[in-house]
Amino acid sequence: MRFSSVSPKGRHEHENPILRCDAMSQQKADWIIDSKTPRFDADFRKQLCELLVWRRDVRRFRLESLPEETLDRLIKLASLSPSVGLSQPVRFVLVEDPARRRAVLQNFEECNADALSALSSDRANHYARLKLSGLREAPCQLGVFADRSTRQGYGLGRRTMPETIEYSAVIAVHTLWLAARVEEIGLGWVSILDPKEISVVLDVPENWSFVAYLCLGYPQKVDDVPELAREGWEQRRQAESLLVRR
């Protein structure tokens, strides 16, 4: 295939500057106007596949902090994610205050105990042995919200499906997740939390809807098999079973 490759410099002088990927690859995030149409070769394709295979939901972290600028760089990459009507509703809340972190951990423990009590006894024993969050260890913790009240995008695309605001935030989380894994940083998504409680603990505006709580840090180990599969909780299904025809 061929595509026209026109420098955006000529066409889009009114636009926001484009992310310069050279700089990103050197651990530094700058924005300049400079780009050309990339081609993705077989080698890149293979490595992207490896990235998907080796991305894990990490719950076992080493204690050392992430380097300065790491989070800013990851969020810049996440900001390139698609969003409904270009609304960019994702809001990241960096949680540093020890009291807030303790409150999140406490909420997790309550919700986790409640989930445990709802399981059948054989599953409950197994569940109790799983490590389901890295909240005690993870050096970097992020609440993720979707701003339902944002005017950015003028409501385009979300009239019949307002939940696309949350979906946009979810995609930003996924981008950040992949970008982190490339840098050998692990990410764990904690969903065993009460959304209303976490919104209070993190003191966010009323119209921000809670999407995820993320633990980030260097993982104790890397793997190409999900921990829930390694622990025998569940196995993956074949991709073929995900598709039907109409």
Added chain:
Amino acid sequence: MRFSSVSPKGRHEHENPILRCDAMSQQKADWIIDSKTPRFDADFRKQLCELLVWRRDVRRFRLESLPEETLDRLIKLASLSPSVGLSQPVRFVLVEDPARRRAVLQNFEECNADALSALSSDRANHYARLKLSGLREAPCQLGVFADRSTRQGYGLGRRTMPETIEYSAVIAVHTLWLAARVEEIGLGWVSILDPKEISVVLDVPENWSFVAYLCLGYPQKVDDVPELAREGWEQRRQAESLLVRR
């Protein structure tokens, strides 16, 4: 950083086979047990950034079909996406029946007219000029649902946040989106649809929750600026504004 690199062959003989990325990169999807811990270098990092920069929501497609096996390959990659409790709730519905496609298009036109009528007059004029779907041209069309009734994962992680089932499907869409762009295939997410109507049109089980309708095909052109920005509907905000601290 160093990580222990142990062959999964020794550890995980009980596991599902791992996706072989060599094969994927050669347009062929096989599953074999064979992997080693990958390292992602600066060059890969740069290219991944370029992929994020050049991924677009495409509404203008060329008419030629996607090659055989393309969709299966993209769905295999999407199946590697994270999902709550390893539940893999995403369900892709390949829509081939012309009558169903017409019904989706009709529903889009009704919802779009409704959205138009809700806008102020200056915005409405602009809105009416935007091309918001490729439903007439896109050779490949996929309904995407989340199976709320799936027992896979035994409910882990979704008791307090059942919407993580939909979020898992959303992430699978995003993975498919990136994988498509690598192959120079465009994807457009249509959300100006009535979820209940689409579920009826596509005749899916009652517990499948509608997440997205995707148009896929070769784009008329590639770009590093969102069409809504090029058309002056909305501009991107700076990434810094997405982060707050607590």
